[in-house]
Amino acid sequence: MSLRKITLVEGLPFKVPPIEDITDTLPKKQSWETLPNKKNIVKGVWDKTYHTGLRKPEDIDTIVVHHSGSPEGTLQAHAGSHSRNWGAGIGYHISIDNGRIYQVNDLLTFSFHVGDHNTYTVGIEVNRDLSKGDLTSQERELLYAAILTVKSLLPIKEILGHNELNKTACPCTSMNRIRDDIQLLENKMKQQDTWEAKKTKVGEIANQYNYMFNLINLGETDGDAHWAMNQLLAVREVLKERKLLD
Ligand SMILES: [Zn+2]
Structure with a gap:
């Protein structure tokens, strides 16, 4: 099983462009699947085994939100620096960049984006330094569309900021607001469902x-x-x- 070329969740109450999968166009040293010695650390605890291949969908229950931080750069540039640092490709799974949602890894790929918490998380990055200015309303819609889409594909229970798992300022935006907004959107989508069914x-x-x-x-x-x-x-x-x- 693989989760490439994902498509937007149905019933979003706003319009965003389709998700584009650019995984194969980004620079990488090797695939994350062939990178050796990936410790199987689940919720901070290493079980002394190493991870190989893709992850099982049922093991992925958390979304982690990131920003690019500084320096800002293209996804190509970030993929280049991640591959130099960690030996594979870009660490995130999805990036919000220039008004688009890009899939940059299989959602089942075990990549490095959050120390000691990579076995069970999907990384969604806003490709901008949010310390210079909070999310715009367009970035919010793109981020929320990405979160709701991932939630429709995997058994996600938590949406966390990088800073809620590691010592970092990332993602430099309020995670409480993001969680509240997602809850409101989910309620709205549920009501629409019922309305459509009644119609x-x-x-x-x-x-x-x-x-x-x-x-x-x-x-x-x-x-x-x-x-x-x-x-x-x-x-x-x-x-x-x-x-x-x-
Ligand atoms: Zn981060």
């Missing part, structure tokens, strides 16, 4: 009415026409009772 149900009334009225047009001598007439007269009584007809 489909009431739409069926019109279809059924049209079908039965066509039967009635078969004329007084037709058995189905009689059946449809009697049914619709009974429905008419219900509408009268509810004062929708008189």
Whole structure:
């Protein structure tokens, strides 16, 4: 199993461009999967084994939010420096950059983006130094779309800032606000779901009415026409009772 070329979660209450997977275009020394000696450290505890291959989706329950920090640079440049530092490719899984959401690794890839917590996390980076200015409303929508998409694909239980797991200022933005906003968006999307479902149900009334009225047009001598007439007269009584007809 692999989680490449992911697509936006359905039902977002705002519009963002589709996610683009640029994993294969970024510089790397080797794939993360072939990088040896990746310690299997789960929630800070090393079980003395090493990780090989891709991670299991059921083991990934946390999203970690990052910013690029300083120096700011292109994703190509960051991938280059990550590969020089750690021997593989870029450490994040998703990057928000120049008004787009880029997938930069398989979501199942064990990469390095947060010390001692890489076995069970997905790293989402805003490719800008947020200490120079908080998230713009566009960056927020892109970040939230990315978070909600990852949540739709993996059993995510927590959304944390890098600074909540390691000693760092990253991501230099309020994680409480991000968590609150995500909760609000999820509630909104749930309501929309129900509304859409209800719309489909009431739409069926019109279809059924049209079908039965066509039967009635078969004329007084037709058995189905009689059946449809009697049914619709009974429905008419219900509408009268509810004062929708008189
Ligand atoms: Zn970070």
